[in-house]
Amino acid sequence: EIIRQVTVNCAERGLLLLRVRDEIKMTMAAYQTLYQSSIAFGMRKALQ
Incomplete structure (x- = not known):
């Protein structure tokens, strides 16, 4: 609404x-993907 005005x-x-x-929006999506990838990497490392 503000942008329209x-x-x-x-x-x-x-x-x-x-x-x-x-x-x-794109930056937040990239950070979210990076965060999820790092969590998955950490979990894989913890299970080794």
């Missing part, structure tokens, strides 16, 4: 906010 006032700012939001 900003886009109405200034299209460039709105598009930039969309890019920032998408980058944050």
Whole structure:
């Protein structure tokens, strides 16, 4: 909703906010995958 309101006032700012939001989503997904992989690695090492 905030991004939509900003886009109405200034299209460039709105598009930039969309890019920032998408980058944050991708970064969080990458960190989540990394965390899950490290947990799995730790479990495999603990079982050896």
